[in-house]
Amino acid sequence: MSDLIKTHGLELDRCAFCHDQCMSATPEVVATGDQTLVVSRVANFIRLADQGRLDWTEGLAKRLFYGLNDGLQYEYCLVKKEGHRIEPFLRAARAEAVRRGLAPAAVAAAAARVRDTGNVFGCLETLPEPVAPSRGGPILVHDAASRALTPDALAAARLLLQDVGDGPGELAIASCGMVEFDLGYVDLSQAAAHHVHAALAALPEGPVVTGDPVLAYALRVMYPQWGLPLNRQVLHLSEYLVDRTDLLPTFRPRNEVATFHDPAALSRGLGIVDAPRALLARVSGLTLVEPVSSGAAAGSDGPLAGYPDPAVASAIRHARFNELVSTGASLIITSSPYSKANLEAADGGTPVFDLIEFLQSAR
Amino acid sequence: MSQSESHPSADKALLDELIAVLAPERVSCNDLDRLAYARDTFPLAIKGVAQGDRTYQPDVIVWPETREEVAAVIRLAASHGIPVVPYGGGSGIVGGALSVQGGILLDLKKMNRILALDSLSLTVTVQSGALGGVLEDQLGAQGYTIGHYPQSIYSSTVGGWIAHRGIGTFSTRYGKMDDIVVSLEVVLPDGQIMTTRSVPQSAAGPDLNRLFLGAEGTLGVVTAATLKLHPLPEARTHMAFAFSSFADGVECVRRVIHRDYRPAVVRLYDPVETQAQFSSLGLEPGQAVLLFVVEGYPELVDLTARSVREIARGLKPRDLGTAVGDYWLANRFSTASLCKTLTKPYGVADALEVANVWSRLAQTYTAMKEQMEAAAGPNGQVYGHCSHFYHTGGNLYMIFHAEADSVEEVSDIYYRILDAAFKTSMGNGGTLTHHHGVGLGKGRWMPQELGDAGFGLLQRVKRAVDPTNIMNPGKLGL
Ligand SMILES: Cc1cc2nc3c(=O)[nH]c(=O)nc-3n(C[C@H](O)[C@H](O)[C@H](O)COP(=O)(O)OP(=O)(O)OC[C@H]3O[C@@H](n4cnc5c(N)ncnc54)[C@H](O)[C@@H]3O)c2cc1C
């Protein structure tokens, strides 16, 4: 028996006895119509398995990994006011499944890539030496997600940081450890996190900035929980730039209609909703239309990595893509490498930009 | 003959045939899946499954995507003599979606598409497995709403709304499912597909839509429905008052309704719920809060709001301004306190909804509260509100929390309280259920509700439509 109930008993009980008000906000249920993926059912499986009333099997493990775990349910949760969360127990249960050797093939393959290359994308990279910032400037941090999924946005970030003129430094890391943590590979996650923590400790003072909200969330929220406080500000690029708009270049008018997709880690994780919109408002001629769900309640665009069912991932990103294009927008803008990759994979004809890449293209 | 003998469980031949008409990934007899479907939101089933109890598990689960697939499954079930239980969101709280005799569970949530939207006639045709929250978002994006917002909108489906004759919190303006349904597409127990006409009214014999409204899957499977639509409201306002008694609140609502005003939301809380929900307002014990939310076209909203306020003032309440409405609008989907009681090993809670005419409404409330409290015992709590009103009367929503002395006694105390509640409601001329339906939990009171002749007629209808009793057996008291 593991310690799942001991550590997460209250949350597991709340969900297992729940009236399921988060069902419409559980994308994998909407995509599959499968009641076994409803949070109350998954929570109950975990309780019963922990009590020894249900066997830990591959089938049970697979259901644990279907959850996008991106906090959307929380927006609809009937015990939201009490700060209820499902991510902690789901991650702990995934870790238990991994410990028992029950990880689904796609999850195990993702972990194997991390072991082989240091990142979940399997990119074999030689990382450049860190560049120290000058004059207390920011340190642009990126991991393989930005380099593999949105290299143009990363290049644009460098240029915009030069524009605002604080003498930015740069730190390329293999992985911040968040994806591994979410998939239940705690050892891999912690190894990555310790590495990043040490690398940042070796750099002079100055805020960390990143265009990847998953990385920002890990550094700002998870590292302190893992006993690795950074003792420096961690900012998403949109937050950093919006405070320096007077230093930004003038953007060319773009007479287009765009919609902004709020990435989960940015809006729900970090509570950043206004900053990207404020930056887009600086592009004259650009009309921003809101989709049905936006901000903290924005629909999910799909998983980060290692998802056990590609067809379900595809259905989820298509549903979000369709919601975004139903606004009538001719372009979709988001601000996360994972979200951009997911929405692009929906392959629906409407171009998808990263926020920073879009701003750079409008200068 | 045992129930399982009367309906042999799914065998290999049946599974093969199901896979042939659907696809392997849309047929499951996996143990985990069966356990997940062994509950809906019937309190005793939630508690049972939380202990790993598999009493109500189906033998096999299927996920059809079209009406033809539903028909094929039903024909297979009929040929094997195996029960079929339609399953929507599983949010029903009377055990309607429980597989009491095993068999095939038909999860309809893959059938979730909008098929047509007629913006001139203001109707939408939608497959029955659409989840309410998702459907309303899709309609909202096009500027429409059905106006049906049950508290369970995020966990219930169109098919479940119809099967239980459900109602939403904005019902006084938008109506009950009985008013919202325009036409239905139904797969009958012999596999035929019946579609009623999408017309505003008809006199071609008895209304066949009505046969399936409230049938709880016992007469067929609703596969699609055409429902009334409304443009999204352009204006909304709300107001609340504290009356010196519950009866005064009832009288205020009656005057509003009889003056032909239709605020979308009308909620009258009894003194106990008033104190529990609005303690910060510093109200006197015994006072009852009444909330009105008015929405629609600005000129009508304005007129209704002014008139409602004027009518209310005639009964000298305290004007509570907008705080109550703001709070309710922000928290209207939460049933956290009921769930909390269910997590206690010996705890049980439920919300019982009955209805009666104006002349007997307040007295029915008083009598039910008294009888339910006596049945719940010293550790029990009973309170309630009225939240749906009509020309002739309204509903009573009686909530109870109770604790038994042992796990074994949970079911006893639960049914003792239900018995007290329903006998009192019916004894006062009221009904057994206003919108949750009958399912498994209330079946035993159906003969009293309908009377011998009425219940006998329902039994004969069931036998005629479903002679082999494969459609959701054991529900509606049948
Ligand atoms: C928190 C909470 C709040 C609630 N609030 C309300 C409320 O405000 N108003 C209200 O009316 N109810 C309310 N309910 C009760 C419940 O949500 C409704 O009864 C709802 O209509 C059930 O829909 P479902 O899709 O979940 O149906 P299920 O629970 O899946 O099924 C209910 C019944 O319908 C049958 N059925 C389902 N789909 C079909 C179909 N396509 N064809 C034929 N039969 C079918 C099932 O066999 C079963 O008998 C609430 C429940 C909860 C848990």
Ligand code: SF4
């Ligand atoms: S996340 Fe909240 S709403 Fe969802 S099952 Fe858990 S307690 Fe219920």
